[in-house]
Amino acid sequence: MMLWKHPLIQLLNRNKGNPRTLILMEPLWGIPYNLIAPFATLYMYTQGITDVQIGLILSVAMFVQVFFSFFGGIITDKLGRKVTTMLGDFMGWSVACLVWAVSGSFWLFLLAVVFNSFEQINQTAWFCLLIEDAEPKDLLGIYTWANIGGLVAVFFAPISGLLIQSFSVVPVVRVLYVVFAVNMLIKVIITLRHCDETRQGKLRMAETKGTSVSQMLYEYKDLIPKVLKNKEILKVLMVSVILHITNLISANFFSLYVTQRLGIAERYLAFFPILNAAVMLSFMVGIQHRLEGVKFRIPMRTGLIMYAACPILLILTPAGNMLFIILYVFVAAVANALVMPRKDALLQLNIHPQERARINALIMAFTIAFASPFGYLAGWLSSMDRRLPFLFVFVIFVVAIVIVGRIRDPEFAEEQGETG
Incomplete structure (x- = not known):
């Protein structure tokens, strides 16, 4: 009985329809x-793809993602949140995963991430579909559920760790990518049958019906300055860029790093995400709702300080020492x-609902554009010394800590920070 009284369960009961369907499909x-995630880089590396x-x-993937993100808001307004979400899931995941499944060269891996960039269109639409018909006070809880x-x-x-131990990385990951493609096709079908277009989505579809894509692109000339003049959005944007990098x-x-430098066996890679998930779930279910009355800035800054400690901890980890990696x-x-949930909620609380799709798309495009050079930089740093990318991570987390110290909490943002 106590479980059903938990604030997160009550929130899910209040938010039927899109939020519940999308969360249960996650x-x-x-x-x-x-x-796949723990082995994706190793899958490339094993087939001869170098660090650089x-x-x-x-x-390159992030450069392409900027393009799709920029058009994501326009497509979401023109086609609707529901259709755009299905398009992004199909092209960005089902098709991309099939390409990954047969990849064995640099060019095929590059083609796969180009297809996966369609997912950036999905991101804008999916978030709108998730939250637009929900109460603003429920946003933190909904983002917590999404996590x-x-x-x-x-x-x-x-499962993948055990399979790889028996059959090696490449054949196992190929099969998993095929499973991924089928799963996302199922997700598209469920979205079609059980999700509804949001009220704001229907309004924007009607408003943009007679407006050409070129005209909507031209309207960005007025929208971009409004975003850049909103100090609270800019602060959250800078933190988003840092977190993305x-x-x-x-x-x-x-x-x-842990396999090549610290000498940890590949089969253990799958267990680190489990530990991460167990800790996050325990925190979100047992503690997160108790912090709802605390100003956003305090837990965000505490979290960023902990984030900054992580790369230093990893750099100081002696070879073969599993305890240090577990602590990391x-x-x-x-x-x-x-x-993460507070960053996402802060952003939405500072965006005017009428322009949510296009502003979210702009912010996503800005985030990826600013972050795009750092994939190559990290690869170059890793090729010299595998510790250097993590030292760089520490430096930019320190910058994020300073920025978060200047962020206003939601009640002030709502009064002064709406854009559009």
Whole structure:
């Protein structure tokens, strides 16, 4: 009985329809993603893709993602949140995963990430579909649920570790990419049958019906200055860029660091995401709702300080020392639980609902554009010394800590910071 009284369960009961459907579907994406994620970089490296080429693929991918992100808001307004979400899932994941499944060269891996860049269109539409018909006070809880939906899937990760131990990295990851493609096709079908276009989505579709794409692009000339003049959005944007860069580096170079430098066996890679998920789930279910009355800035800054400690901890880890790596994963998980849902909620609370799709798309485009050179930079740093990318991560986390100290809490942002 106590479980049903938990604030997160009550929130899900209040938010039927799109929020509940999208949250419950999240494992369809999360399970195959987390089965593959610990081995994705190793999958490329094992097939002869170098550190520098991996970094170049990441940077090219982000350049293409900027293009799709820029048009994401326009497409979301023209086609609607629901149709755009399905388009992004199909092209960005189903098709991309099939290409990844047969990849064995630099050019095929590059083609796969280009297809995966369609997912950036999905990002704008999916967030709108998730939150637009929900109450503003429920945003932090909804973003917490969205994280939980992905985290539950992480507990399937040992399956890939066990399979790789028996059959090696390449054949296992190829099969998992095919499973991923099928899962996302199922997700598209469920979205079609069980999600509804949002009220704001219907309004924007009607408003933009007679407006050409070129005209909507031209309207960015008025929208971009409004975004850049909103100090609160700019601060959250800068933090988003930093988090995007640090996640990019950590996600793609952690596995290489612990296997190639610290000498940890490949089969253990799948267990680190499980620890991360267990810690985050415990925090989100047991502690997150108790912090709702605390100003956003305090837990965000605490989380960023913990984030900054992580790369130093990893650099200081002696070769073969699993305890230090476990501590690194634990601290990073708590930091993630503190920072990410609040960053997302802060952003939405500072955006005018009428322009949510296009402003979210702009912010995503800005984030990826600013972060795009750092994939190649991280690859170059890693080729010289595998510790250098993580030292760079520490430096930019310090910058994020300073920025968060100047962010206003939501009640002030709502009064003064609406854009549009």
